[in-house]
Amino acid sequence: MWTAYLILIVLLLILTILPKIQNSHWIFRVPEFGKIQITFFILFTFALGFVVAENLENFWYYQAFLAILFVYHGFTLVKYTPLYPVKKYSQSNHSSQKLKFISANVYQFNKEHHHFIKLIEKYQPDFFLTMESNAEWEKALQPLEKEYIYQHKVPLENTYGMHFYSKTEIKKAQTHFFVANDIPTIEVHLETENGYKFVFFGVHPPPPSPTEEETSKERDGDLLSTAKRVTKIEEPVIVVGDFNNVAWSRSSVLFRKTSHLIDPRIGRSFVSTFHAKYRFLRFPIDLMFHSENIFIKELKTLENFGSDHLPVYCELFIDHQNDEQKKRIDKATNEEKTEAEEMIQEGKEENGDRDPVVTED
Structure with missing residues (x-):
């Protein structure tokens, strides 16, 4: 399970890096679509780490790295949630009908x-x-x-x-x-x-x-x-x-x-x-x-x-x-x-x- 934990970290890193490469091939563009799912898998892997931890010497470095990845993706995704403050507007007597x-x-x-x-x-x-x-x-x-x-x-x-x-x-x-x-x-x-x-x-x-x-x-x-x-x-x-x-x-x-x-x-x-x-x-x-x-x-x-x-x-x-x-x-x-x-x-x-x-x- 420890090996699976490490493999997941490498995979999540690759899926994070690929979209940053400005290449139009689908291999680089498709991972952009899965940012929401990637973020959830980062959380899953972070939680998994506490269950399967073996190498305690490097464990917290791996967990800190996952936390950084979560913040990186979350910084973008939070804008598309109600947590991001955007003013709501009401209709007035000089606006169109709905x-x-x-x-x-x-x-x-x-x-x-x-x-x-x-x-x-x-x-x-x-x-x-x-x-x-x-x-x-x-x-x-x-x-x-x-x-x-x-x-x-x-x-x-x-x-x-x-x-x-x-x-x-x-x-x-x-x-x-x-x-x-x-x-x-x-x-x-x-x-x-x-x-x-x-x-x-x-x-x-x-x-x-x-x-x-x-x-x-x-x-x-x-x-x-x-x-x-x-x-x-x-x-x-x-x-x-x-x-x-x-x-x-x-x-x-x-x-x-x-x-x-x-x-x-x-x-x-x-x-x-x-x-x-x-x-x-x-x-x-x-x-x-x-x-x-x-x-x-x-x-x-x-x-x-x-x-x-x-x-x-x-x-x-x-x-x-x-x-x-x-x-x-x-x-x-x-x-x-x-x-x-x-x-x-x-x-x-x-x-x-x-x-x-x-x-x-």
Whole structure:
């Protein structure tokens, strides 16, 4: 057992170091996803040490090292808990009405369409986004079009299709293909009944993994291209989707800084979504960012409807006269802007090997 204790320490050290190496290969990027689980394993190993201690001469050095690792990971993770102080804001008489939306990676091969329809009927969002939605999903969701009369549809069979449905009027909508002609990002301009305009971006870049993309170049390039586009828009902005990324990764931080947007999970919760079936192996990869005049009232996951992702539910309002959130915006340095541009170019140059039609194994 003492040997197992030492092996765990070495493994935890490796998993901590790998993400610090700025290499886009999935071997270096995947450990970022497991920071929450790694932190729990550090605690487990620390407790295990008291049970299996044999070499007392070095025991406290090992335990002190584990404590340092815990503090290192905890310093990042605590920001995504209610322990981190963030002011809560209330609606005023000059803010918009409350808006509700749902974002869901439906899983292209999920045949339980009726469960998702029931979810929408239960929570009655003002608008919702689906990812991995293909022609079959589009057909299945047709009954909702009676109430959600505004739509923007990008049906694809490669697991990167995307659909947007809204009760709120769509003024303009377009589909971007920033780094690859089979990876869409949608941009939808909306206006509420009382005249509040805002822009919604839906994103779903490919993940770095041994079974999909070898590197994170396309993912990072796509996200940072979206960030660059956001800075050219004057209206309030929401960016939502399956980022295939975590909020504390280098590319997510660059996204937040270059887009001048706010991460609403800070001071709230992780809102972990994938994998829906495995609670203790669940990562927060369905993210959201918003501009300073959008205020979040509630952000949480909803019940599983048969997908491998849990849906994300959000309530928000818009207030142009409240500028208190401006101090939450971190802006990129010149060096970070240069790094972002390099990552965008690398993403465009990367040749993702994807089939136009993906079938379930």
